[in-house]
Amino acid sequence: MTQTTSATQDWRTLVAKKRKQLDAQIPSEWRLTEKFLAGIPANGHLIEADVVRGSGILSEKELRITEEYTATTLLAELSNGSLSSVEVTTAFCKRAAIAQQLTSCLTEHFFERAIERAHFLDEYLQREKKPFGPLHGLPISIKDSFCLEGVQSTVGYVKFLENSPASHNSAIVNILLNLGAVLYVKTNIPQTMMTGDSENNIFGRTLNPHNTNLTAGGSSGGEGALVAFRGSLLGIGTDIAGSIRIPSLCCGVYGFKPTIDRIPWAGQVDDLAMEGVPGLKPAAGPLAHSLNDIELFMSTILNAEPWKYDSTTSAAPWTFPQASDDPRQLTIGILPESKDFPLHPPVKRALQSAITALEKKGHRLVYLSETPAIDLAYANRLAFQYFVYGPHVDHIAASGEPPVKSVAAMSSPMFTGPFPVDMELPPFGKIDALHKARKAYAEAWRKTWVENNLDVLLAPGAQNTAVPHDTFGWPPYTVVWNLLDYPACIIPYGKASKELDPEPMAITDGVQPSYDPNAVDGAPCAIQVIAPRFQDEKCLSAARVIDRDIQ
Numbered sequence: 001m002t003q004t005t006s007a008t009q010d011w012r013t014l015v016a017k018k019r020k021q022l023d024a025q026i027p028s029e030w031r032l033t034e035k036f037l038a039g040i041p042a043n044g045h046l047i048e049a050d051v052v053r054g055s056g057i058l059s060e061k062e063l064r065i066t067e068e069y070t071a072t073t074l075l076a077e078l079s080n081g082s083l084s085s086v087e088v089t090t091a092f093c094k095r096a097a098i099a100q101q102l103t104s105c106l107t108e109h110f111f112e113r114a115i116e117r118a119h120f121l122d123e124y125l126q127r128e129k130k131p132f133g134p135l136h137g138l139p140i141s142i143k144d145s146f147c148l149e150g151v152q153s154t155v156g157y158v159k160f161l162e163n164s165p166a167s168h169n170s171a172i173v174n175i176l177l178n179l180g181a182v183l184y185v186k187t188n189i190p191q192t193m194m195t196g197d198s199e200n201n202i203f204g205r206t207l208n209p210h211n212t213n214l215t216a217g218g219s220s221g222g223e224g225a226l227v228a229f230r231g232s233l234l235g236i237g238t239d240i241a242g243s244i245r246i247p248s249l250c251c252g253v254y255g256f257k258p259t260i261d262r263i264p265w266a267g268q269v270d271d272l273a274m275e276g277v278p279g280l281k282p283a284a285g286p287l288a289h290s291l292n293d294i295e296l297f298m299s300t301i302l303n304a305e306p307w308k309y310d311s312t313t314s315a316a317p318w319t320f321p322q323a324s325d326d327p328r329q330l331t332i333g334i335l336p337e338s339k340d341f342p343l344h345p346p347v348k349r350a351l352q353s354a355i356t357a358l359e360k361k362g363h364r365l366v367y368l369s370e371t372p373a374i375d376l377a378y379a380n381r382l383a384f385q386y387f388v389y390g391p392h393v394d395h396i397a398a399s400g401e402p403p404v405k406s407v408a409a410m411s412s413p414m415f416t417g418p419f420p421v422d423m424e425l426p427p428f429g430k431i432d433a434l435h436k437a438r439k440a441y442a443e444a445w446r447k448t449w450v451e452n453n454l455d456v457l458l459a460p461g462a463q464n465t466a467v468p469h470d471t472f473g474w475p476p477y478t479v480v481w482n483l484l485d486y487p488a489c490i491i492p493y494g495k496a497s498k499e500l501d502p503e504p505m506a507i508t509d510g511v512q513p514s515y516d517p518n519a520v521d522g523a524p525c526a527i528q529v530i531a532p533r534f535q536d537e538k539c540l541s542a543a544r545v546i547d548r549d550i551q
Helices: 011-024 034-038 051-055 060-067 071-079 085-103 111-128 158-162 171-178 221-228 245-251 291-303 345-360 376-388 405-409 427-451 476-484 536-550
Strands: 106-109 139-143 182-187 234-239 254-257 283-288 331-334 364-367 456-460 488-495 524-530
Touching (some): 011 158, 051 060, 051 085, 060 085, 071 085, 071 291, 085 106, 085 111, 085 221, 111 182, 139 221, 221 234, 221 283, 234 291, 245 254, 245 488, 245 524, 254 476, 283 291, 291 488, 291 536, 345 364, 345 488, 345 536, 376 427, 427 476, 476 524, 488 536
Parallel strands (some): 139 182, 139 234, 331 364, 331 456
Antiparallel strands (some): 106 182, 234 283, 254 283, 456 524
16 A cells, blocks of 8 residues: 655645545435435434435335345345346445435445446346355445555545555455455444544544434444444454444444454555554454344355465354254353443343343353452453553554544553553563463463353443443453454344433443433343354354344
8 A cells, every 4th residue: 555645735634635535426316405414303313213214315125125134135136136236236325325424434435336346246147147156246345444456445544545545455355256245335433443432533423323422333333333224234344352342232233253363354454553563363253134144244254265365364164053053052151240340220131131031941041250360350451451562653643633532532441450461571571471461361261161161151242332422431341352362242132221220320430431321212232142262153153042032
């Protein structure tokens, strides 16, 4: 990716030019009128208000295409020609354009290019009498950090606006194209991609379509908002501390963080991290409307032998059992609530409701204790130390742009205790000590798993639901599984209710969000299912059983 520098251009000039370029790419007939925008509900409940239908931009058939199918069922129609790729792609381009105008969930959109691709796929099906591949004609959205040849990847840094468009595809992009998918948008992220609120100075703040006064989460917040809005049925995010799972729980969709390097990572934006420095590694994974679609993504990508596209990808095929093979009874560990990260009432209620439903179905539940060996606050401090111990490049200062509010806040778990490892150690001593601390914590969890004969763990995805902007804070219930490299799945379950949970809960440490029953009323709740490393198939199989038995 080539880069130029421009000392004379103010950062605001670069941003204005980029926004004008993107705005011009939305066809005039897909634009929302001032009169329509004036009628948007003041409470910001876009999905509840059915704003897409009210806009009149989608036809009845396009509404059905975007609202009545899953990715799995839509693929069947595309593969047999009942629906053309052009009409499906056009429908999702239109809906994504509306989502962008209402929630700022996109960074790049290339609708003409997508429809050209759809024409090619329709012609192929007609000529060859078979689909191009297992994802034939399916529109798939991708996070901005993935590279697509000819399209910029700025990941929310104004400095990167001076970069040329990508000259290559990320490995996962090549796989998707070879499988027959249609790529049409890239989705919004936070400046630094390290906060729970997807805002940056280029593309603005992503809003939650359930309630635009609440965060859509981060860092894959654009994906969460777009999928929730059904501007995409299947999107791809990344997760190093909860960046798939937080938007999923905030926006009420399913999300899955696989074991590291099962989904190809190669070819993403350069310059974001020092190569080779030991630390927490991110994982790529899906957001969708059903576990079937999560499985569709995982199985299809891994059956495409991704190690042929990316040398860092593990050569482990997907061995997902059929629904008929799902276990009838599970041994489920219940993660204890951390005294340092107390659960908000709606989250506690949703978790207890799920536990009660699972007990009634005959599952064996094991209530774990918050022992020092598996202490959540300690794990969060260790994860945070991995984020801050090494060298970092400041891409914000380079352009003169200011940090956004959630970045400036620099939330951390250090109010719970000291760093696990002495920061004054020499570099290699520090690396060794961090490794030993991480290994010891993983060993404690191995013993916990084996001694209790657990299948999976059930936990909250966060101590809170979606919360007002810039208040999400530190992600204690997700980053611990990144530290351990455990696969983890978010299942949407229930909603916050000011009637059922009327008492506010004030948190005064300055890091965690308080509970305001009026502010979050109606926000989606969720639970999280976790399994040990490389037991991704078991994690999703158990999630399928749990989802079935609690709904």
